[in-house]
Amino acid sequence: MMRRVLCIVTMMLAGALFGSTAHAIDPLPFKDRAEEVRFQNLARQLRCLVCQNQDLADSDADLAKDLRKQVFEMMRAGKSDAEIKDFLVARYNDFVLYDPPLKPGTWLLWFTPFALVALGAIALVRILRRRARAAVSEALARGTPNDNRDDDW
Amino acid sequence: MxxxxxxxGFFALVGLLGFGMWWNTKHETNEVPSPLIGKPAPEFTLPLLYDSTKSLSKADLLGKPYLVNVFGSWCATCQYEHPILTEKVKPLGIKLIGMAWKDPPEDSKRWLARFGDPYDAIVSDADGRTGIDFGVYMAPESFLVDAQGVIRYKRIGMFTPELIERELLPELAKLRQAKP
Structure with missing residues (x-):
């Protein structure tokens, strides 16, 4: 905990001092800007397994360094982003991806919010209908005092 | 009504959140389930810790089940697990392979000299590549591999006597049953 706080404070200080954006910490021998951008972009989509709320680009964990090196070498070996992601998913599960893929195991994750909104909408419509019906029957009751009131609640 | x-609705929400809290006390929320269980263990060839001119590979280990224990001299939890490996796991008769992960061999040796060596063989994965292939992300971790080289079970974190009883023993029993 203390280390994490220290880490954050240090990073904030460094950020304030140098005004730089967060970058993968260890210098990798990128051949050009495009390669670096691709690497940073990829590393930001991957989760560090050690500090699990950080992405690979951000983490100073030792394993994150190794994984960055691995990603870099695979890029150099001509692998596509998808291949690199597959490589990591095969070892560390979908959990390494910040954007979880849509598949039966993640349906709950993806669809629960929509299901809740739908449920809310259904409830809302039902309540509004009932109110409208109640208002109508009330008006009818007032208009024709002898009419039977058919309140259903 | x-x-x-x-x-x-409020009580339903309280119930849901309460369940979440209860569930979190029963589960290790940082644990990433390994996709490798039920799959062949990754191929590896690693130098032996005590004789780096020799190496041990997956092929050498085929034919008998074994337990790979990932450890490192830098790993504090490993010190707690170590006596449990010696006293509780070693007597089970399963071949115990130590993998010194991301640890300079000299450090591993010094550590083992101090805390004892329960392993049948120790390989050194100093650069951590094989660890990545196994999906290792912390230490200690342990992998139970069957005679055909398939990973049957993974423990993330240390073994405790209770976990050995509850998880490892049933897995070992299954392996014994599977044997013709």
Whole structure:
């Protein structure tokens, strides 16, 4: 905990001092800007397994360094982003991806919010209908005092 | 009835959050389930810790089940697990392979000299590549591999006597049953 706080404070200080954006910490021998951008972009989509709320680009964990090196070498070996992601998913599960893929195991994750909104909408419509019906029957009751009131609640 | 609905909704939410809290105390929330269980263990060839001119590979280990224990001299939890490996796991008769992960061999050796060596063989994965292939992300971790080289079980974190009883023993029993 203390280390994490220290880490954050240090990073904030460094950020304030140098005004730089967060970058993968260890210098990798990128051949050009495009390669670096691709690497940073990829590393930001991957989760560090050690500090699990950080992405690979951000983490100073030792394993994150190794994984960055691995990603870099695979890029150099001509692998596509998808291949690199597959490589990591095969070892560390979908959990390494910040954007979880849509598949039966993640349906709950993806669809629960929509299901809740739908449920809310259904409830809302039902309540509004009932109110409208109640208002109508009330008006009818007032208009024709002898009419039977058919309140259903 | 309708007036009670919000209250019921509130209690449903409290129930859900309460369940979440209870569930979190029962589960290790940082644990990433390994996709490798039920799959062939990754191929590896690693130098032996005590004789780096020799190496041990997956092929050498085929034919008998074994337990790979990932450790490192830098790993504090490993010190707690170590006596448990010696006293509780070693007597089970399963071949115990130590993998010194991301650890300079000299450090591993010094550590083992101090805390004892329960392993049947120790390989050194100093650069951590094989660890990545196994999906290792912390230490200690342990992998139970069957005679055909398939990973049957993974423990993330240290073994405790209770976990050995509850998880490792049933897995070992299954392996014994599977044997013709």
């Amino acid at each position: 309708n007036r009670l609905l919000p209250l019921l």
